[in-house]
Amino acid sequence: MNAILKTSPARPGAEAIAAKGWLAAHKWLILRRSSQIGILLLFLIGPWFGLWIVKGNLNFSYTLNFLPLTDPYVILQSLLARQMPEKLALIGVLIVTLFYLLVGGRSYCSWVCPVNLLTDAAYWLRVRLGLKGSAHISRPTRYWMLGMTLVMAFVTGSIAWEMVNPVSMMHRGLFFGLGLAWAVLLAVFLFDLFVMRHGWCGHLCPVGAFYSLIGKLSLVRVTLPARAACNDCMDCFAVCPEPQVIRPALKAIGGTSPLILEANCTNCGRCIDVCSKDVFAFGTRFNHTVVTVTVAGAPQAAPK
């Protein structure tokens, strides 16, 4: 490990910036932040300027009084609490579920969810401050959390989790008034900063856990067409919020095809950015092609 730290540059991605230029080494990060902030702005221009393109929040939104989008997770809780929603909400569930089946379940986390901005900021600061050490909670804990919220919906006969859910609290709070929700969000930020690396989004959040289940079958995946070109710089592991998803595909463990099929890959695309060897690319789950590396280092596509 020490050898790697000594040979690799101080900041992950520095090699990629040198090889591809700053913009290309930040392409997906910029697109992702634009998506996150853009979605927030779409919701905000309503209350700010009275221009109602989108109404509502991430639990349910209505775009141009035409497109209903519903969070399937909150509807599942409502159903468990023994309430059948109206048709409009169900159509929204269908659209959202199909969308994430297409683009990857946890794309919700990295491209849409506002809490990701907060926890990414916490992680950035954690690295900047050189904070080492992290509490140990296993990553599957999020599925226990998911189960707990569903059981609570059934037992209490109400959408109990929505009373404390930081994700909807933040999104709703930004457009309808935060109140003391800022304290909850600060708690999440400080937890990620001081207590646990990628603590909330990577280990605990039941919303992410729910979307990862959709992601088990989703189409768009990070592929590794040039995995043979990997020079073990470890930059992708350093930037990945769910680094455990990379290893099987990158190291071809158990003859895995060069595809990240793990449900918890958030399709953030940061690994594509920081790889100076262009090992990674977005593709589909049916994309099994590998690339042979020529002597000159230029990757060429070849059927597997």
Next chain:
Amino acid sequence: MDNETKPSAAARRQFLADTARMACGVGLLGLGVGLYARHARALPPAAIRPPGALPETDFSAACIRCGLCVRDCPFNILHLAKPEEPISTGTPYFVARQLPCEMCEDIPCVKACPTGALDHSLKDINKSKMGLAVLVDHETCLNFLGLRCDICYRVCPVIDKAITLDPQTNARTGKHTLFIPVVHSDHCTGCGKCEKACPTEVASIKVLPLYMAKGQLSAHYRLGWVEKEKAGGSLVAPDVEHQYNMPEGMKYESGKGLSGSPDAVSPAPTSPAPAALPKAFQGGKL
């Protein structure tokens, strides 16, 4: 990898310990969430749900806290509850004393609700039951004090049905009339306009949740006058002539006084003939 396919006793023990730790931690959190959710079900009386809201227990299961009702309310009276408020986080409510429901005829808030937490079968706003106005303080109500305030009566959108003015004698002056505002629950929608308009420092008439505002007669109660109207005539047999128990030989008649001689001492006064049972009692059902 080999460890996973053939776990050693130590690894198994570790796995069980980790699982137990996780389950306990998450379970504790769940308990907290559950108890919190239970507590939040008791909606404070001043918080009124929008028109068509399901009963509170169903509402907390059906409302997904999207705020579409808030957005589509043309008068901006609705709020989504913030976490620190004693109302289920993110659910809509209004406070009548601040801004009452304007009772739009097309009920946009109900139409906007994607889940039916606001019941879409409510088509006539006059049939909504957001709560019930109650003249809570007879000591401060200006009409009770003998003034002709009448404001609650006049601002009521269901005027002369939901609130009427009931004339009563002003016992204090002995010569004036009190016009007592009386709320009729079958017409009051609970919009809260009366509470908003009440001129006393603290409103003397308030909209309360139905469960607090409404009493209920026991199921076996029958109102005689109602039954009489239903039957088209008295259900009670006419009184037999009343007989007074007097010493033997004596008689008392109303208006005439005592008659007869008191000499004969009789230990056994005649008991009055048993009155015929009223019709209503004859069926054996009360």
